[in-house]
Amino acid sequence: MSVRFTHKNIYVQFVDDDAGNTLASVSTRTNETNGLSANVAGAGEIGKIAGEAAKAAGIQAAVFDRSGARY
Secondary structure, X not given: OEEEEOOOOEEEEEEEOOOOEEEEEEEOOOHHHOOOOOOHHHHHHHXXXXXXXXXXXXXXXXXXXXXXXXX
């Protein structure tokens, strides 16, 4: 699970590193997340939506990757 924050958006991807494929992804830029921002409230909602997307893709376990973010 790769998570990337910008000053306006949040991006979450579930990636199969071995195959090099993205299995599921969610961001604040999609229609289903319209109105969410890159803040604590938006992160909570994106987390819920990302969890649902992962379950739908058959993902049962993930390793968190901050995508180069320091903290």
